Amino acid sequence: MNKFLALIVPALFLISFGYALLKKVRLYDSFTSGVKEAIPLVTSIFPYIASVAMLTKLLEVSGLELKITEWISPVFSFFGVPTEIAPLLFVKPLSGSGAISVLSEILTRFGVDSYAGRCACVAYGSSETIFYIGAVYFAGLKRKKLTLALAISLLSYLASAVLCCFLCRFM
DSSP: OHHHHHTHHHHHHHHHHHHHHHTTOOHHHHHHHHHHHHHHHHHHHHHHHHHHHHHHHHHHHHSHHHHHHHHHHHHHHHTTOOGGGHHHHHHTTTOHHHHHHHHHHHHHHHOTTSHHHHHHHHHHHTOOOHHHHHHHHHHTOSSOOHHHHHHHHHHHHHHHHHHHHHHHTTO
C-alpha cells in the first residue's frame, strides 16, 4: 500500500505531462510564464506574511500570549473546553509551527489518551492558521473587508473548538 501511495504524485505528473504533449502545449514556455506570474504574487503577499510572523513572535516573547491565555481560560471552561488546551486554541490561528509546539507540550504533559490530549489533537487537526491564510488571501484582493472575514473566521474557529471538545467526551 505504501509503495502505491508513493507513486501517486509521480504518476499524476507523468499523466499531466503526457496530456500536455498530446494537446501540443509548449511545456517549458507554459512553465516559465507561470513563474513570471508568481513573482508579483509573492512580492504582494510577503509583507502580510512577514507581519503575521513578527506579531506572533512578539506576542510570545512579550508574555502577552500567556496573559491572554489566562484571561480566556474561564471562557473556554464555560463552553466545556478544557482549560489545558487554551494555549493551543490561542496560538493555532496565529502560527502553525507554534501550535505544533504547544500540542506536543500538551500531549507530553497530559498524555495522548487524556481528554485534554484528545481535544487538543482534534482541535489542532480541524483548524487552520486564520491570520496566515487571511494574509495570503487578502493580499491579492483589491477590495479588502478583512475585519468581517476575520471575525467570522474566529467565531467559527471557537465554535469548532467547542464542538470538537463536546464530541471528544464520547470518544
